[in-house]
Amino acid sequence: MLVNRSVLVASALAALSLGTMTALAAPASAAPNTTPQRVCGSGYKTVNSAPVGSLGTTYLTYNSANGKNCVATIRNNPGTALDMSAWIYVPDTEQGDDDYGLYSSYAGPTYVYGKGYCVSWGGNIDNVYVQVNNSNCSALKEQRVTFTR
Template sequence: MRISRKIAAAGALTALVVGATAAFSTTASAAPNVTPQDVCGSGYKTVNSEPISSLGTVYLTYNSSNGQNCVATISNSPGTVKYMATHIEVPDTTERAVDAGFFRSYAGPAYVFGRGHCVNWGGTIDWAHVRVDNSNCAALKEHRVTEIR
């Protein structure tokens, strides 16, 4: 009798551990509800964004305490591995940052120093690409381009 109780308890504990592990690993790998601040950091505020077709959004964030811009491309359907990229550059300097590859939820962060400068930034998810030029500066008119391949 005692042996069967021990076996039943061990089986229940094993089922509980396996179930909890499956639940937590699904949540962690899919990374639902990711925000630009999750990707870039808590000091970054979203200052601009652009949808990438219906697939997701690329976000431009800025940290006023350090003068850094950050971009993150976030998928609307996390969990499935897909090609994603994010990029940012300061046209009047040589500073540029890119993050690209096959990701489940987001590409980024990519950082550049942007205080007092216009920035060009964008993102890609699968077959759709968005580029925003001359962004977040008063002197130049912003130019947005969406390409679907």
């Protein structure tokens, strides 16, 4: 009886171990993609976006309940951690927020109170950068810049 239990326990542990190794060995591209709303929170709606080359997108979202904007940069194919960023700035109030680091899926969220103001925002993935100035206001024309370093 003791031998049978030992065999069953060993078999169960082997199966569990194999299942864990299989799950961990899944390719990074199989990881679930996220959304700007998952990064920024409920109540935030996408109001603008800019592609970061072919690597992903930087999103500008807005929450009308609290007057805040949020920016998130999201990769198309999560995987090995890369240099990424998300940032936002309100020139009229000189308020801003940024998030820079090595990330495997997204950078952000970054928040600023932006109700009634023009905002500048952007982000990067690896060596591709996007910057949007004078965004989401009627007073100035939006300017977009994408560049690599």
